[in-house]
Amino acid sequence: MRCEIVAVGTELLLGQIVDTNSAWIGEQLALAGIDCLRHAAVGDNGQRIHDALSEALARADAVIVTGGLGPTQDDITREVIAEVMGVGLERQDFLVERIEKRFAGRGRRMPENNLRQADVPVGAVPIEQMPGTAPGLVCPVGDKVIYAVPGVPSEMRDMVNGTVLPDLILRSGSTSVIRSRVLRTWGESESGLAELLAEEIVRLDATGGPTLAFLASGIEGLKVRITAKGDTEEDTLAMLAEEEVRVRAIIGSVIFGVDEQNMESVVLDLLVAQGLTMATAESMTGGMIGARLTEVPGASRAFVGSVVSYANSVKHDLLGVPEGPVVSEAAVRAMAAGVCEATGADVSVAVTGVAGPEAQEGVEPGVVWIATSVDGVTEAVQVRFPYGRTMTRQLTVISALNMLRRRLIDRG
Amino acid sequence: MRCEIVAVGTELLLGQIVDTNSAWIGEQLALAGIDCLRHAAVGDNGQRIHDALSEALARADAVIVTGGLGPTQDDITREVIAEVMGVGLERQDFLVERIEKRFAGRGRRMPENNLRQADVPVGAVPIEQMPGTAPGLVCPVGDKVIYAVPGVPSEMRDMVNGTVLPDLILRSGSTSVIRSRVLRTWGESESGLAELLAEEIVRLDATGGPTLAFLASGIEGLKVRITAKGDTEEDTLAMLAEEEVRVRAIIGSVIFGVDEQNMESVVLDLLVAQGLTMATAESMTGGMIGARLTEVPGASRAFVGSVVSYANSVKHDLLGVPEGPVVSEAAVRAMAAGVCEATGADVSVAVTGVAGPEAQEGVEPGVVWIATSVDGVTEAVQVRFPYGRTMTRQLTVISALNMLRRRLIDRG
Numbered sequence: 001m002r003c004e005i006v007a008v009g010t011e012l013l014l015g016q017i018v019d020t021n022s023a024w025i026g027e028q029l030a031l032a033g034i035d036c037l038r039h040a041a042v043g044d045n046g047q048r049i050h051d052a053l054s055e056a057l058a059r060a061d062a063v064i065v066t067g068g069l070g071p072t073q074d075d076i077t078r079e080v081i082a083e084v085m086g087v088g089l090e091r092q093d094f095l096v097e098r099i100e101k102r103f104a105g106r107g108r109r110m111p112e113n114n115l116r117q118a119d120v121p122v123g124a125v126p127i128e129q130m131p132g133t134a135p136g137l138v139c140p141v142g143d144k145v146i147y148a149v150p151g152v153p154s155e156m157r158d159m160v161n162g163t164v165l166p167d168l169i170l171r172s173g174s175t176s177v178i179r180s181r182v183l184r185t186w187g188e189s190e191s192g193l194a195e196l197l198a199e200e201i202v203r204l205d206a207t208g209g210p211t212l213a214f215l216a217s218g219i220e221g222l223k224v225r226i227t228a229k230g231d232t233e234e235d236t237l238a239m240l241a242e243e244e245v246r247v248r249a250i251i252g253s254v255i256f257g258v259d260e261q262n263m264e265s266v267v268l269d270l271l272v273a274q275g276l277t278m279a280t281a282e283s284m285t286g287g288m289i290g291a292r293l294t295e296v297p298g299a300s301r302a303f304v305g306s307v308v309s310y311a312n313s314v315k316h317d318l319l320g321v322p323e324g325p326v327v328s329e330a331a332v333r334a335m336a337a338g339v340c341e342a343t344g345a346d347v348s349v350a351v352t353g354v355a356g357p358e359a360q361e362g363v364e365p366g367v368v369w370i371a372t373s374v375d376g377v378t379e380a381v382q383v384r385f386p387y388g389r390t391m392t393r394q395l396t397v398i399s400a401l402n403m404l405r406r407r408l409i410d411r412g
Numbered sequence: 413m414r415c416e417i418v419a420v421g422t423e424l425l426l427g428q429i430v431d432t433n434s435a436w437i438g439e440q441l442a443l444a445g446i447d448c449l450r451h452a453a454v455g456d457n458g459q460r461i462h463d464a465l466s467e468a469l470a471r472a473d474a475v476i477v478t479g480g481l482g483p484t485q486d487d488i489t490r491e492v493i494a495e496v497m498g499v500g501l502e503r504q505d506f507l508v509e510r511i512e513k514r515f516a517g518r519g520r521r522m523p524e525n526n527l528r529q530a531d532v533p534v535g536a537v538p539i540e541q542m543p544g545t546a547p548g549l550v551c552p553v554g555d556k557v558i559y560a561v562p563g564v565p566s567e568m569r570d571m572v573n574g575t576v577l578p579d580l581i582l583r584s585g586s587t588s589v590i591r592s593r594v595l596r597t598w599g600e601s602e603s604g605l606a607e608l609l610a611e612e613i614v615r616l617d618a619t620g621g622p623t624l625a626f627l628a629s630g631i632e633g634l635k636v637r638i639t640a641k642g643d644t645e646e647d648t649l650a651m652l653a654e655e656e657v658r659v660r661a662i663i664g665s666v667i668f669g670v671d672e673q674n675m676e677s678v679v680l681d682l683l684v685a686q687g688l689t690m691a692t693a694e695s696m697t698g699g700m701i702g703a704r705l706t707e708v709p710g711a712s713r714a715f716v717g718s719v720v721s722y723a724n725s726v727k728h729d730l731l732g733v734p735e736g737p738v739v740s741e742a743a744v745r746a747m748a749a750g751v752c753e754a755t756g757a758d759v760s761v762a763v764t765g766v767a768g769p770e771a772q773e774g775v776e777p778g779v780v781w782i783a784t785s786v787d788g789v790t791e792a793v794q795v796r797f798p799y800g801r802t803m804t805r806q807l808t809v810i811s812a813l814n815m816l817r818r819r820l821i822d823r824g
């Protein structure tokens with residue numbers, strides 16, 4: 001089964017939008033074991049969309065086209081697919097009704113133009129999922145198929161997950177179920193993880209079990225993805241669970257979360273489970289740690305606040321940091337203790353360091369002190385991040401949260 | 413002059429990397445007045461790269477190919493281009509020397525593999541700019557041309573700006589100079605800006621002057637791009653400057669910056685110019701305002717710190733907010749005044765509101781109070797952002813900074 005992706009939209013060619021859809025679909029196809037050989041992007045031009053679709057269809061068994069399903073005159077993907085299929089368009093009453101309902105639900109009048117979205121090439125089947133007003137389409141072309149989905153990422157994802165992937169897998173004749181689970185790690189390099197898991201990977205290769213893949217996710221650590229293929233959903237999930245246990249036995253100490261979990265949500269869950277409140281004392285991160293924690297809905301169950309002491313006077317006045325160097329163990333410990341006292345929080349993280357680009361008090365950029373205070377006991381470490389201001393700040397945030405995470409686990 | 417872009421790399425098809433290069437190149441081509449009709453991405457496969465290049469070359473006058481110029485066996489763009497040109501490869505001694513120097517400069521030994529990067533299709537010319545170890549190439553194919561540049565974004569940009577765009581413009585026969593300037597706005601909708609500038613756009617159309625384009629930049633407001641085309645650099649910059657004056661006369665009050673400026677850098681510049689220090693008192697933004705300000709190198713010239721009062725107790729204890737509803741005018745004014753007192757800052761911004769998803773104290777998500785304190789005088793406004801938790805927080809940050817910006821301008 002070979003697939004290609006065609007993205008439609010002049011704004012893509014002009015660089016006004018980056019095409020993240022094709023990358024996302026590419027990843028889903030790879031996970032489902034379907035080859036994807038080419039991505040293309042073309043503008044809102046009938047002839048060029050026609051050419052791109054026809055060429056892709058000549059090479060592949062299936063084509064996923066994103067974009068051009070909206071209500072405006074620019075949106076011509078429906079019409080071009082009908083041409084490629086050699087059929088006409090037919091207005092579908094049940095789609096008219098659905099679209100009208102969407103507008104009514106939002107208390108808005110439906111512009112006449114939106115009726116165009118109910119026009120479907122004869123022989124094509126609208127996709128069941130329809131989170132917006134643009135119906136997606138499954139369009140058979142001989143023994144091949146074009147899937148048309150909107151360019152709006154959330155709508156596209158619903159339709160790809162709900163209809164396109166299951167249909168592709170059905171067409172591929174595969175009766176197996178493929179599922180994956182992502183273990184999120186922090187604190188080990190890709191080569192380090194690969195070395196630790198080398199024996200397990202050899203064992204899996206030999207037994208034909210699940211596969212392991214390493215995915216970088218920038219400053220958010222590395223992901224280890226387990227992918228299993230079984231005959232039923234139940235079998236496949238059991239294989240995943242079994243392999244997760246094996247992987248955790250080897251690299252468990254660096255795994256901080258699974259799938260959609262992130263460092264801040266994991267820390268907040270641990271705090272809530274242990275009935276603790278938390279504060280941050282931040283210097284060179286300027287508030288980033290608190291900002292990340294409060295991105296999680298319900299952060300107020302544990303997070304009470306921060307003192308951002310960018311100027312030394314604020315460190316002294318609000319956190320009781322003693323006179324002396326502020327990028328130091330003494331200062332960071334005082335910050336961690338001081339913010340618990342000032343806010344009444346049970347635990348805290350504190351960071352002070354030199355983000356750069358300039359050195360400060362004779363300390364080089366990238367030098368950072370991190371402290372945690374738990375049950376009135378502070379611990380502190382010094383780290384060095386030689387990657388520039390932005391990276392140093394981001395790595396400091398996740399390192400500080402990870403340090404607190406490990407202390408909470410030890411405590412629990 | 414018609415151009416196409418081909419991105420090479422299996423990691424693009426698998427969705428491990430999002431192709432931001434094609435969008436960036438597309439934008440540069442559009443700015444230079446060169447049509448770009450198609451983007452394509454293919455994997456590290458000789459036949460498929462060959463097909464993609466040949467097809468693109470059949471349709472267009474020029475093809476820019478990114479990626480596949482590295483030292484590993486996967487990197488085969490050089491070889492495929494030689495095939496498309498119908499020539500062999502030739503090792504260029506001066507490139508060998510340059511690459512060796514790069515490694516020596518970093519104190520590293522050059523792996524033998526890297527010599528492959530000195531292989532050039534006969535008749536192709538290496539690109540002068542070479543920020544990494546991969547040379548770019550200008551490869552004539554009949555009266556058409558293939559430009560090969562690395563996939564590493566910073567290397568690609570250097571070569572596109574330094575050689576590819578000037579060469580394309582030369583080939584297009586155009587002797588004119590195209591330059592643009594971006595005016596960054598906040599507080600007006602796209603249709604609002606379009607309405608305000610409608611007359612000016614009609615005037616420009618009629619006189620053949622510079623063009624105006626509106627670009628969305630998410631929560632960062634709208635950009636108005638002025639693009640001018642003149643006979644010389646001097647003429648073109650003069651046209652830009654003149655048009656900027658006209659546009660400012662119409663929408664000056666919503667323009668906060670030019671080109672690479674952002675809201676936080678503009679606020680910090682105003683503070684430094686007026687010799688003022690600043691603090692923030694943040695509730696539902698959890699530290700984001702301070703985090704944004706301190707992303708700017710040298711923020712310490714004006715920013716002293718923040719009190720993040722997520723819990724009500726912190727609002728009362730550290731900021732002196734009186735008992736009563738905390739999403740209120742009284743609370744936000746007290747926060748703005750309180751943080752100046754606590755930190756000794758001259759001016760402040762304060763925000764308190766309901767980010768959602770749940771209502772709080774009977775106040776709906778999206779309701780936000782913002783206050784500024786300048787010269788001891790607080791001002792407060794209520795705003796409503798009906799777009800969910802993340803957007804509400806982000807819009808609150810930029811709105812608060814913009815409110816301070818306007819007060820600083822009035823003061824100055």
